[in-house]
């Protein structure tokens with residue numbers, strides 16, 4: 817029994833590295849920062865500002881912070897795990913990244 821336990825301890829999956837998840841003001845700052853890096857444009861060429869001119873957010877017209885690896889999959893709020901997307905691109909698939917890839921494939925055909 818103890819030997820089995822030893823083997824288990826040696827080969828058990830590594831504990832998940834906790835991804836950074838931002839909330840409130842920190843999340844807002846991060847979101848606006850990602851939007852600025854993308855010049856407030858989605859990859860598809862659609863203008864997707866972080867907020868409207870009056871400072872409000874419109875789900876259809878404003879840009880979305882899209883996670884390449886979702887929170888559920890262990891992804892976090894890190895620059896290398898997010899993309900700035902317009903509503904359409906973010907909503908194309910559950911996994912926005914996949915949607916982008918399939919879009920690329922279509923254009924290659």
Ligand SMILES: [Zn+2]
Nearest residue numbers: 858860902905
């Ligand atoms: Zn787009």
